[in-house]
Amino acid sequence: MNQYNLHQEITKACDKHKLAIAGADKYFYIRLVANALTLQELFFTIYGNHNAGSTQFLALIENLIIGHKQRSIELQQKDQAKANQGVWFLSNQIAGMSLYVDRFAGDLKGLPTKLAYLKKLGVNFLHLMPVFESPAGESDGGYAVSDFRKVDARFGNMEDLKNVQKNMQEQDMFLMIDIVLNHTSHQHEWAKKAKAGETEYQDYFYMYNDRQIPDQFEHTMPEVFPESAPGSFTYVKECNKWVMTVFHNYQWDLNFTNPAVFNAMLNNILFYANLGVDILRIDAPAFIWKQLGTTSQNLPEAHTLLRLIKQCVHIASPGMAILGEAIVAPKEIMKYFGTEAFTAKECDVAYNATQMAVQWDALATGDTRVMLAAQEDLQQKPLGTTWITYTRCHDDIGLG
Structure with a gap:
């Protein structure tokens, strides 16, 4: 839709949810209007050819309004305090x-x-x-x-x-x-409804009647856990379909x-x-x-x-x-x-x-050359973003 129609739809949604666009909800409204065209561009880049694309985009606008209305005054004040700091997470x-x-x-x-x-x-x-x-x-x-x-x-x-x-x-x-x-x-409510044969929720996952498309996917998809969870699809006996399960057979990939x-x-x-x-x-x-x-x-x-x-x-x-x-x-x-x-x-x-791995390498070998060589790439990080520089986390791989 063009810019005029987009703003008309935003105004309609704001009126429906009784937003005080000149009062308490002013800053939310400014952010929504200022970013509406970008929001639309990104959404329709993905969903422009989907039958439900236009309907779901309007639902997205309403979801943002509802999300804002459910945000407490305390959190909105915290948002403003963070904004006053600049990019707060760069501290x-x-x-x-x-x-x-x-x-x-x-x-x-x-x-x-x-x-x-x-x-x-x-x-x-x-x-x-x-x-x-x-x-x-x-x-x-x-x-x-x-x-x-x-x-x-x-x-x-x-x-x-x-x-x-x-x-x-x-x-x-x-x-x-x-x-x-x-x-x-696979015990999530959506998956249970898909198992029960509800088409709406089967469409929430990658589900197929036979192995034709799953076999095509698996031809080029690497296995994440080839020993403990080989393959990327699992047969679901309750609905006689195959569902994509890239990680484990009890984890159904969302579509x-x-x-x-x-x-x-x-x-x-x-x-x-x-x-x-x-x-x-x-x-x-x-x-x-x-x-x-x-x-x-x-x-x-x-x-x-x-x-x-x-x-x-x-x-x-x-x-x-x-x-x-x-x-x-x-x-x-x-x-x-x-x-x-x-x-x-x-x-x-x-x-x-990268820094996590090379710092352990430097500690193990006493040689900092690999760590120093990695810094040029790491320093290309864009202004306004940041790394979490860390020692270990729950699923790091070892040095071998």
Whole structure:
């Protein structure tokens, strides 16, 4: 649609949800209007040929408005305070720690009692390993999510998580949690409905009646876990179909060629933003777009989707930054910060996996030449983005 029609639709949606565009909702409205054309361009680059593209784009606009309306006054004030700092996550005063809640504090209720200890250590940023519901024995460490909005009972409940965030905010600490965009558990509500034969939800996944298309995909797709989870498709006896399962057979890949899937996952992203999450770690972003005849990794459309997510977050919850967990070669990682017109407008933060590896190499060998040689590539990071320079994380590979 042209610019006039686009703004007409925005005005209609704002009126429907009773936004005070000259009052309390003014800054949201300014961000929405200022970025509307970019939002439309990115969305229709992906979904322009989809039958539901136009309808789902209007749904996207409404989702942003609803996400904004659900954002508390306190979080909106925090957004403004961060904006006043400039690019807040570039601060060299942030020192972080990644932890398993149950192993560190027993559960979420116990975590606030540990914050004073962490502050004493100089830690003011916490990455909580996955705490949302995932089936026992099929959790992949919490990365096979069966409910994106329910805390797993072994960690506590949603009120406990909100209390952790509240306590951290009071102590000027930052919170990072994960969202798994690429897949859900086969026990997720969408997957259960797909198994039951509901076509709408079968379209949320890559599901096929026979092996013809799966075989074509597997001809060029490398196996992620060839020994423990060979192949990239699993037979589902309940509905007599094959479903894409790139990681494990209990993790069903979401079909982002369907704009309804994008909107559904965007709603989860905004839900996390409105919990007060400061940095959202997007797990395995390299895998979110699949295409026959390719490796289905690091494809241009994956970057377009991430840019679209970044635009949406900037509009509805501008204080939340995006980390892309792309553990790929340095020159590939750079692309996740954005390129060309979208430089520094994709992922805000990335793991400095190269530095992690070369610093251990230097420690083991006593030779810093490899580490120093890597710095030229690492310094090409765009202005306005940052590395997380770290020592180890939960799924690093070793030096061999």
